[in-house]
Amino acid sequence: MSFAKEPPFAHGSISRSAVVLVNLGTPDAPTRGALRRYLREFLWDRRVVEIPRALWWLILHGAILPFRSGQSAHKYASIWTREGSPLKVHTQAQARLLQEALAERGHSELTVAMAMRYGSPSLPDVLAKLKAEGCERIAILPAYPQYSGTTTASIYDAVFAHYKNIRNVPELRLVRNYHEHEGYIGALAESVEAHWEQHGRPDKLVMSFHGVPKRTLLLGDPYHCECLKTARLLASRLKLGADDYVVTFQSRFGKAEWLQPYTAPTVEALARQGARRVDVICPGFTSDCLETLEEIAMEVRADFEAAGGQEFHYIPCLNENPAWIAALAEIAEQHIIGWPTMQTAAQRELHKKAAEAARAAALQLGAEA
Incomplete structure (x- = not known):
């Protein structure tokens, strides 16, 4: 088994923390082709449909995808906006507002990203991007208040499957539910x-x-x-x-x-x-x-x-409701306790000097070698 190539290592680089807000997903466009791709990925998930694979493959490809794709495309077209899929637009806005709310609480050293379990931006792609950016601590925050094996656990599956091929796995924290928060x-x-x-x-x-x-x-x-x-x-x-x-x-x-x-x-x-x-x-x-x-x-x-x-x-759903964004920040904050996300200006300056010293020492060692 081969592992994915690790990002280049840099002495003194700052390790970061991230929260990933994950929603179910949406097609890229309200078209038959886009819906066919989306439904194929969504409905093939064992968490979503537990019918034996061989039988379900025949049903999915012989009956559902050929007929349901067009019907679903028509429905999506009725709600599609100029900005795109409402679910994606709202989730993107929630992630941006969550970043701002956490920064206001002092978590200036924290990245907030948005991902989809099915469709784009895909969860594996987002996790890979965060790794390239130096995130060594990642909290997965499902957009599902109530836990279900069909939704929350499916996100867990995707996270574990992604890191199965990663040599240097970050610290992970998984939010299970917040139905009574x-x-x-x-x-x-x-x-x-x-x-x-x-x-x-x-x-x-x-x-x-x-x-x-x-x-x-x-x-x-x-x-x-x-x-x-x-x-x-x-x-x-x-x-x-x-x-x-x-x-x-x-x-x-x-x-x-x-x-x-x-x-x-x-x-x-x-x-x-x-x-x-x-x-x-x-x-x-x-x-x-x-x-x-x-x-x-x-x-x-x-x-x-x-x-x-x-x-x-x-x-309407909570969407960008300020009270919901505040609650989302509380939920995220409860799951990142202990992570270095609240560095002061003095700490950042100290870390910068330490990084510069580490790079200088590495260069000196290289020259002597």
Whole structure:
């Protein structure tokens, strides 16, 4: 087995620390070809689909990619912006704002980068770039508040697979979840309260999380429990009673049973039962994306109105909400404790002089040799 070539070594070089904000991913363009490439990578992940490989290869390449790519491209086109994919645009902005927030907290010696589990910028490419820049300490921060084997663990897989071929592996810290973090819950509550202050309250608040197959819960995945914990904490923060909100799961795929209740049928039932207005928030998504902007804000809205509902309000994801950026900085800070990210000017000057002395000594040794 051969290892990747290490970057050139320089005496006295400053070792750096980095936080990598990792989101799920997005196609490069809202086209059939781009969606085919993206879905092939995404749906071939064993964490995402656990069907035996040979059978799944036939289904994926014989049925899903030829037909679903075009359908998905049409959906992506309906939400695509001048800047590109909303998920990528928001995640890039979050990484930039997180860098600024951490610098304001004194972490001026810290790099914040953004990566995607599927698509670009790919996680391996970002990790390789950070290594070339001298980052010897890296914290992986998934954009998923709730842990799931289908999402968070898949990021871990990609990290470990990348470093399997690296000789000099940096110190790694992996953020597992933050589904009950006070700052995260507070940011969610603030976004709901701001919406209600402007538009009034609904008959029912629907908290819609991304779905996963029910069998993952039965096999020990904690995702379902963490979603319910987030919902309970958010409801408590908003002072909601049990009849004021409902937790649902969206984005069901295939014929197997997924976590229930499903979002669209639940919203339709609320309309038929006389609910004039429902508000939907997606706490498991920290950036607006296809699943929120198209599936919820368009498709589920249409289902609600077709069933007799009058007002449908989608409450946007946290995106660049200042309260969320502050919470994200707290989460990152909790996981980089002990790292030298807060050097003073005097320390930097001292380190600079030491580096110069080390380089001079190395040159002298070379001359004597």
